[in-house]
Amino acid sequence: MSMREKTSWIAVLTTLVIWSYYFSVFWINALNGRIDGVELRTLFIICMGLSVVIMLSLTIAAAVMARQSLDAAPDERERQIEARADSIGFKLLEVLVPIVLIGGLLKLDAIRSAFPADPVGSTAILFANGFLMTMVVTELVRESVKIVLFRMAA
Amino acid sequence: MPPPPISNAIRRLRFEHGEMTQQDLANRIGMTRQTVAAIEQNKYSPSLEAAFRIAEVFDVEIGAVFQWKKTGTP
Numbered sequence: 367m368s369m370r371e372k373t374s375w376i377a378v379l380t381t382l383v384i385w386s387y388y389f390s391v392f393w394i395n396a397l398n399g400r401i402d403g404v405e406l407r408t409l410f411i412i413c414m415g416l417s418v419v420i421m422l423s424l425t426i427a428a429a430v431m432a433r434q435s436l437d438a439a440p441d442e443r444e445r446q447i448e449a450r451a452d453s454i455g456f457k458l459l460e461v462l463v464p465i466v467l468i469g470g471l472l473k474l475d476a477i478r479s480a481f482p483a484d485p486v487g488s489t490a491i492l493f494a495n496g497f498l499m500t501m502v503v504t505e506l507v508r509e510s511v512k513i514v515l516f517r518m519a520a
Numbered sequence: 521m522p523p524p525p526i527s528n529a530i531r532r533l534r535f536e537h538g539e540m541t542q543q544d545l546a547n548r549i550g551m552t553r554q555t556v557a558a559i560e561q562n563k564y565s566p567s568l569e570a571a572f573r574i575a576e577v578f579d580v581e582i583g584a585v586f587q588w589k590k591t592g593t594p
Binding site: 367368371438441442443444516518519520 | 550551552553554555557558561563564566567570
């Protein structure tokens, strides 16, 4: 397995575990009418920090164990795979961003009435997390596409 | 996706050149071993430049490494 494929596996698994937890906590709280910005910020920082630390350490460990270089330039096949994954990811982002934006705007009154204590702040947090989720989903799909393409030619 | 209508003699040429490993060939043409394996198994069609580099390593014409299989379609 090439270093780039290993990196994709690490990114997919780490993202799935950490951000699934973050978004499950967020959406369970939001659906129960409880959005605490400070608590959410702490959770976000912890998840972001954990993602970076776990991905970096696993990638370094994988490179050391396989005696592979971390900063080797991609060859033409790897560049082709990355370009296809980027293209699919970008198209997905083009679809998801308007869905989150339009969906959020259409549900604005429901969101405001669900959080009477702080309708503006809660709406902003919901939108921010909606966009964060589209980015995470896009990244998951992008890395998964890379894995599939790497496996197809393995 | 069907494999490209191209066959190659990389495996034979490697063995004729002192049982060169895929990693050795990959190092000499600036690619990963996985890409060389994919080319060898006809799962990836290399660029023209990479094809020439492979031929250069074996010191043969490009046609001795890669052969186009006639498909009968334009």
